[in-house]
Amino acid sequence: MSFSLYGELCTEVYDLTKTIGHSFGGDIQYYRDRLQACDGKILEAMVGSGRVMIPLLEAGLNIDGVDASPQMLASCRQRCEERGLNAPLFEARLQELALPYRYQAIMIPSGSFLLIEKREESIAVLERFFEHLEPGGRLILDIFLPKALDFEKGKVGTSTYHFPNGDIITMEGKLVEANLFEQYKVSYLKYEKWRNGVLLQTELQRFALRWYGVEELKLVLADIGFTNITVSADFEFGKPPTNANQTYVYEASKPLR
Numbered sequence: 001m002s003f004s005l006y007g008e009l010c011t012e013v014y015d016l017t018k019t020i021g022h023s024f025g026g027d028i029q030y031y032r033d034r035l036q037a038c039d040g041k042i043l044e045a046m047v048g049s050g051r052v053m054i055p056l057l058e059a060g061l062n063i064d065g066v067d068a069s070p071q072m073l074a075s076c077r078q079r080c081e082e083r084g085l086n087a088p089l090f091e092a093r094l095q096e097l098a099l100p101y102r103y104q105a106i107m108i109p110s111g112s113f114l115l116i117e118k119r120e121e122s123i124a125v126l127e128r129f130f131e132h133l134e135p136g137g138r139l140i141l142d143i144f145l146p147k148a149l150d151f152e153k154g155k156v157g158t159s160t161y162h163f164p165n166g167d168i169i170t171m172e173g174k175l176v177e178a179n180l181f182e183q184y185k186v187s188y189l190k191y192e193k194w195r196n197g198v199l200l201q202t203e204l205q206r207f208a209l210r211w212y213g214v215e216e217l218k219l220v221l222a223d224i225g226f227t228n229i230t231v232s233a234d235f236e237f238g239k240p241p242t243n244a245n246q247t248y249v250y251e252a253s254k255p256l257r
Helices: 008-017 029-036 053-058 068-084 121-133 214-224
Strands: 042-045 064-068 089-091 103-108 133-143 156-162 166-177 186-196 198-208 227-233 248-253
Touching: 008 068, 008 166, 008 186, 008 198, 029 053, 029 103, 029 133, 042 053, 042 121, 053 064, 053 068, 053 156, 068 089, 103 121, 121 133, 121 198, 121 214, 214 227, 214 248
Parallel strands: 042 064, 042 103, 064 089, 103 133
Antiparallel strands: 133 248, 156 166, 166 186, 186 198, 227 248
16 A cells, blocks of 8 residues: 555545644634735735635635645635635645646645655745745745654654544544654554444555754755744744743745845
C-alpha cells in the first residue's frame, strides 16, 4: 500500500477535529482582524477543508483557497456549498503555483507551512507567494517549534475518533526519522476505519515536519525580497516572542516597487 497525501480517512478525521470556525489560540480572530481592511482578493494556501477560510468568507472577506489534496478541497467545497458560499478553490502544488490572480494578502494558518518537507521547496513556495502578491501585498503565516518529547524515535502513539454514524477511525503514528541538525522529523501514520467491528478501509500517510528558528525565517523572507517583517507571539500583534512554547506569527510585505 502506497502513502496517501491527506487522503479520504485523514480528511474525515480532519473534518471531525478541526470544525469550521473552531479557533486554535485565537488564530481565526487574528487573521480576520489583520485582513479586515483588505478590499481586494486574499488567498489561503493549504486551505484544508475550510476551518479558517469559511468564517472569514462569512465575515465578508474575498478569499480564494488552494491545496494539493483533492479530498480536502472536495470537503471544503461541500462545506462552502452547505453555507451558500461560492469561493474559488484551486488544486495545486504550492511550489508550482501559477494562479490567474494577484492578491492583496496570502495567508497560511495552522502551522501548515511546516508541512513542506524540503527546505528548497519551502523557499520556492515563498518565492511563488511573492510573485502572486500585488505590490504592497502582505504574507501572513504562523509556525511553531516541536517539543522535546517529539523526538523519541520509534515512539508509537494511538488515537481513536468516534463519528456520529457510529463509525470509528483509529490512527497510529510512529516516529521513524528525526534530524535536529537538518530541523525535520518524519512519522508514519496509519488510519483504519471500522464499522461494527469490521475493518472497512486502511490508509497510510507519510507525515513530515520541518521547522525554522524565529530569526531564521525572517532572514529567509528578507532574502526573497519581503520587507516590513514582523514576528508576533500567540496571535497578539506586536507581542514579541519570548519562549519556545509559543506560536509565532509572521507578517511581511512585498515592496510597492
